[in-house]
Amino acid sequence: xxxxxLIERFFTRPTPRAVLxxxxxxxxxxxxxxxxxxxxxxxLVAGRHFFNDVDPHTLGHKALAVNxxxxxxxxxxxxxxxxxLALPDVDTAWLEPFAQGLLAxxxxxxCELIGGDTTRGPxxxxxxxxxxxxxxxxxxxxxxxxxxxIYVSGTLGVAAMALAALQGTLQLPEALLRQVRVRLEQPTPxxxxxxxxxxxxxxxxxxxxxxLGDLGHILERSxxxxxxxxxxxxxxxxxxxxxxxANGPNDPFASWLSESAALRCVLAGGxxxxxxxxxxxxxxAAVQAASAASHTPVTRIGQIDAQKGLRLLxxxxxxxxxxxxxxxxxxxxxFDHFA
Amino acid sequence: xxxxxLIERFFTRPTPRAVLxxxxxxxxxxxxxxxxxxxxxxxLVAGRHFFNDVDPHTLGHKALAVNxxxxxxxxxxxxxxxxxLALPDVDTAWLEPFAQGLLAxxxxxxCELIGGDTTRGPxxxxxxxxxxxxxxxxxxxxxxxxxxxIYVSGTLGVAAMALAALQGTLQLPEALLRQVRVRLEQPTPxxxxxxxxxxxxxxxxxxxxxxLGDLGHILERSxxxxxxxxxxxxxxxxxxxxxxxANGPNDPFASWLSESAALRCVLAGGxxxxxxxxxxxxxxAAVQAASAASHTPVTRIGQIDAQKGLRLLxxxxxxxxxxxxxxxxxxxxxFDHFA
Numbered sequence: 199x200x201x202x203x204l205i206e207r208f209f210t211r212p213t214p215r216a217v218l219x220x221x222x223x224x225x226x227x228x229x230x231x232x233x234x235x236x237x238x239x240x241x242l243v244a245g246r247h248f249f250n251d252v253d254p255h256t257l258g259h260k261a262l263a264v265n266x267x268x269x270x271x272x273x274x275x276x277x278x279x280x281x282x283l284a285l286p287d288v289d290t291a292w293l294e295p296f297a298q299g300l301l302a303x304x305x306x307x308x309c310e311l312i313g314g315d316t317t318r319g320p321x322x323x324x325x326x327x328x329x330x331x332x333x334x335x336x337x338x339x340x341x342x343x344x345x346x347x348i349y350v351s352g353t354l355g356v357a358a359m360a361l362a363a364l365q366g367t368l369q370l371p372e373a374l375l376r377q378v379r380v381r382l383e384q385p386t387p388x389x390x391x392x393x394x395x396x397x398x399x400x401x402x403x404x405x406x407x408x409x410l411g412d413l414g415h416i417l418e419r420s421x422x423x424x425x426x427x428x429x430x431x432x433x434x435x436x437x438x439x440x441x442x443x444a445n446g447p448n449d450p451f452a453s454w455l456s457e458s459a460a461l462r463c464v465l466a467g468g469x470x471x472x473x474x475x476x477x478x479x480x481x482x483a484a485v486q487a488a489s490a491a492s493h494t495p496v497t498r499i500g501q502i503d504a505q506k507g508l509r510l511l512x513x514x515x516x517x518x519x520x521x522x523x524x525x526x527x528x529x530x531x532x533f534d535h536f537a
Numbered sequence: 538x539x540x541x542x543l544i545e546r547f548f549t550r551p552t553p554r555a556v557l558x559x560x561x562x563x564x565x566x567x568x569x570x571x572x573x574x575x576x577x578x579x580x581l582v583a584g585r586h587f588f589n590d591v592d593p594h595t596l597g598h599k600a601l602a603v604n605x606x607x608x609x610x611x612x613x614x615x616x617x618x619x620x621x622l623a624l625p626d627v628d629t630a631w632l633e634p635f636a637q638g639l640l641a642x643x644x645x646x647x648c649e650l651i652g653g654d655t656t657r658g659p660x661x662x663x664x665x666x667x668x669x670x671x672x673x674x675x676x677x678x679x680x681x682x683x684x685x686x687i688y689v690s691g692t693l694g695v696a697a698m699a700l701a702a703l704q705g706t707l708q709l710p711e712a713l714l715r716q717v718r719v720r721l722e723q724p725t726p727x728x729x730x731x732x733x734x735x736x737x738x739x740x741x742x743x744x745x746x747x748x749l750g751d752l753g754h755i756l757e758r759s760x761x762x763x764x765x766x767x768x769x770x771x772x773x774x775x776x777x778x779x780x781x782x783a784n785g786p787n788d789p790f791a792s793w794l795s796e797s798a799a800l801r802c803v804l805a806g807g808x809x810x811x812x813x814x815x816x817x818x819x820x821x822a823a824v825q826a827a828s829a830a831s832h833t834p835v836t837r838i839g840q841i842d843a844q845k846g847l848r849l850l851x852x853x854x855x856x857x858x859x860x861x862x863x864x865x866x867x868x869x870x871x872f873d874h875f876a
Contacts, residue, residue: 217573221758222678223576223610223742224575224668229568234556237651237664238564243658271562282580308667312576315663319582322623324654324663326578329563339561403562419560 208297225312233330238268244321256383258299265327266387267471271404274329276309284319337402342420344504346476354434357382358467385471394488401511402475405419408466547636564651573667577607584661595722597638604666604811605726610743612676613668615648623658676741681759683843685815693773696721697806724810741814744829747805765839
């Protein structure tokens with residue numbers, strides 16, 4: 199199968215919202231009046247971002263999910279995406295489920311595949327995603343102010359726990375592994391929450407490289423510091439709660455790990471694709487309303503400080519050793535794709 | 538050097554036109570009222586699209602040039618681009634010239650680097666480019682009509698000739714090789730010509746995979762056929778003419794090749810990144826004016842037919858054997874990145 203037949207068979211779809219989709223030199227997109235286009239690109243490399251033998255259906259889902267997560271962090275509504283794909287060979291038994299996983303998530307969010315490129319090469323998936331957001335309403339990283347609350351959506355550290363289990367450094371019962379690896383392999387982009395937080399959150403980012411790293415980007419660009427309550431944060435290492443549950447996350451997984459290992463998963467584990475965001479205390483009711491409206495649990499885990507640096511309060515409420523300085527790089531660090 | 542320091546050092550630049558550039562979850566772009574966004578993505582893989590030891594400065598140029606060429610083919614004005622980069626290691630001696638080559642071409646076209654992603658992995662460069670075009674004025678592949686003239690810009694086949702020389706299947710004097718490899722390694726995206734052809738050309742595509750393949754896309758999407766005059770086309774295998782020369786291409790290179798090899802370079806050679814376009818005969822003066830205004834030579838090489846299929850007239854004016862059928866796949870084929 200050649201390049202054009204492959205595109206025709208797996209990746210050519212109707213694009214009712216885009217002016218022009220796959221098949222010309224360019225795709226054409228027209229934003230509604232007053233709308234800005236939010237754009238993000240992510241490249242996933244075999245052996246780095248996913249195991250070579252990962253189920254292609256979940257890989258298709260994840261490749262788009264990590265991009266949609268960036269739109270969520272900006273409060274943008276998904277519109278369209280392009281897909282560039284390097285494949286070692288044309289294997290329809292792989293391409294078919296990959297395309298299905300990818301396009302099922304795309305359809306769920308009304309995100310149209312409008313263009314792309316395919317070539318032979320070491321497996322590499324590069325997606326660029328486009329969303330729209332009313333001018334001036336995008337959630338950015340630079341708006342956190344001293345006194346703001348810090349929130350995280352959903353669960354944290356579960357993907358890191360799954361990764362440890364798949365790498366053999368953590369033993370988990372098979373049923374539990376099945377439950378946690380869904381969070382690693384099929385993350386849920388928090389699009390509905392991002393949209394609901396427009397006008398409420400003062401800053402937001404998605405947690406792709408670990409909470410401390412991604413919160414760190416907010417602190418840096420906002421010129422502020424923060425204090426995190428790890429006693430609350432450690433409870434984020436839990437099975438995703440049922441959206442309509444009043445109790446928030448349940449089924450704590452932390453019992454499978456030592457407290458320090460659990461904390462490392464929560465604070466430094468990557469691949470969760472939750473949102474970390476800030477909002478003034480006056481917005482607490484509005485944040486809860488946004489959480490309920492988007493069926494996405496959120497947990498308040500700390501506060502923005504005028505004093506720069508990130509301070510962690512231990513589960514005993516006292517500052518964690520070696521962490522009440524300006525950096526936490528020695529204790530908990532975010533994921534670096536070059537490290 | 539980590540991911541963020543790398544981005545900060547080489548790829549973070551002011552973005553006066555974009556609402557928001559590198560550094561947040563998304564970039565933000567706002568098109569002017571009445572404008573559509575033209576979007577194209579291309580992935581370049583080491584060993585497939587370029588030699589592993591290629592000069593990184595020229596590689597940076599080419600990676601953006603092939604994307605800008607898609608904007609040119611649509612008559613879109615470059616606005617911005619994102620860069621996703623997988624690198625085997627962080628080698629500043631490579632990154633520095635790569636970034637310089639990339640950003641020099643970007644600056645030339647006022648095309649802002651607004652976002653991206655970097656990761657460790659087999660060398661892979663994926664650029665997504667954004668241009669603007671007034672709604673309804675994009676040059677598309679589907680507008681060719683029977684009776685239209687067919688034109689090609691600049692030269693054709695020179696990149697294929699350079700590739701053959703670099704692969705050792707063609708012997709060229711060193712001075713000549715230097716001259717031709719510029720066309721392979723540093724193609725000139727025909728942005729100015731694309732803009733000048735708005736409202737004049739009936740269809741357009743860029744010649745990335747070979748003339749027959751890319752013209753074939755126009756024919757297919759327009760539901761028409763064509764007759765090409767290879768006697769004229771073979772003269773496109775020439776050194777790029779000085780833009781202000783009245784004579785068009787000069788210094789024919791064809792003498793270094795047999796006639797059939799020369800014809801293969803012109804008809805099936807990839808990597809030229811010229812424009813192939815059609816226009817009604819009534820627009821001949823307008824096409825010449827667009828050529829002059831954009832300082833880009835154009836050559837009329839054939840005509841669109843109502844009868845489907847592609848017919849080649851030999852240098853003797855007679856139909857070439859085996860080519861007056863519906864496909865030319867056995868004689869001259871376009872470049873397929875999976876072949």
